[in-house]
Amino acid sequence: MRNPIEFDSNSRTCRSAGAVMALAMLWVAGGCAALHHDERLHSTLWVQTSAEYAISTEQVYSMAIQGLAAALEDPDWNVVLERNDQDRELPPAIIVDIDETILNNAGHAARSIIARKGFVAEFWRAWVREVAAPAVPGAVDYLRYAQAMGITVFFISNRLADLEEPTRENLEAVGCPLRTDIDVVLLREEKPGWGVDKSARRAWVAERFRVLQIIGDDLRDFVHVPEDSDEGARVEIALSHHRRWGEGWYMLPNPIYGGWEEALMKGEYAEHVSPLERKFKHLQTQ
Ligand SMILES: [Mg+2]
Incomplete structure (x- = not known):
């Protein structure tokens, strides 16, 4: 040229x-x-300002509510992959993720964009300690509906265990039901073996409860995803469970961050390659 x-x-x-x-x-x-060209601007605005985002999450939670009674009545209904064989008599529960599933942290993303920061742990921890995250539209009505049916709500989140107190406060502040006789907020590194992968925590719940539904915004909220999975592998894993989506597993939209983005950027955070340049190469024109 x-x-x-x-x-x-x-x-x-x-x-x-x-x-x-x-x-x-x-x-x-x-x-x-x-x-300051930050690719999170577009997705953060979509979450914060669009009617389409709010309707999307309301729709998902409405579907989940519609499926809950039948799941409760069927003793063979159990949607957690880490289930054991003796679970017909176990009490009912649901498993939900927290961030971008129950609590909406788009305000934190907005602050990061304005401050020209990527993900900074201390910045995130300060946000959590503020206890100011609003609820994802539809989430609280769903949890209350489940509670009214006698279903225990478990929160499995990769927030670190030392943030449990402000996390509980925020969940309570937006109106989430929280059982206090047992621990229902299961955070990362709360027990040995509870790492980023949530399988061990799902197994912990499955030993004690029959899991009627799982709701999250990331594939890893439902199933183990090997760390080196690229975007194609992630889609294959999701499709291998295609009968579960909308039938006990419910996925919420999160265009701001997540395993999908990590899969694109894996091993390519070299200083000379900007995230935008790297993402550009993953565009599919057909
Ligand atoms: Mg999440």
């Missing part, structure tokens, strides 16, 4: 015009940089 400054080397006028054009391009580019 020609450099506009060299467009016509025989004409001083054209060279000048080319130089002006180049300066204009630099000015536009500089303006964009001043606005």
Whole structure:
């Protein structure tokens, strides 16, 4: 591609015009940089401002409510993969994730964009300690409905265990039912073996309860996903369980972050490659 400054080397006028054009391009580019190009802007605004996001989550929770009575009445209904064989007599429970499933942290994403930060642990922890996250639309009505049916609600989240107190406070502040006679908020590193992968915590619940439904915003909220899975492998895992979606497993939208993004960026966070450049290469034109 020609450099506009060299467009016509025989004409001083054209060279000048080319130089002006180049300066204009630099000015536009500089303006964009001043606005700070953060790819989370679009997705965060969608979550915070669109009717479509709120309707999407309400729809998912409405579907879950509609399926709950039949699941409760069927003693063979158990949707957790880590179930054991002796579970027909176990009391009923549901498992939900917390972030972007029950609590909406788009405000934290907005602050990160404005502060020009990626994910910073201390920034996140300060947000959690504020106890200010609103509920995801539809979530609290669903949890209350389940509680009224005598179903125990378990929260399995990768928030770290030392954030349990503000996490509980935030769940209570938005109106979530929380049993206090047993621990229903199961956080990362709360017990040995409770790492990022949630399988061990699902198994812990499955030993004690019959799990009627699972709701989350990330594939890993439902099933073990090997760490090195690329986007194709993740889709294959999801489709291998296609009968469960909408039938005990309910997925909420999260366009801001999640396992889907980690799969695209895996091993490619090298300093010389910008996230945008890397993501651009994953675009599919057909
Ligand atoms: Mg989540």
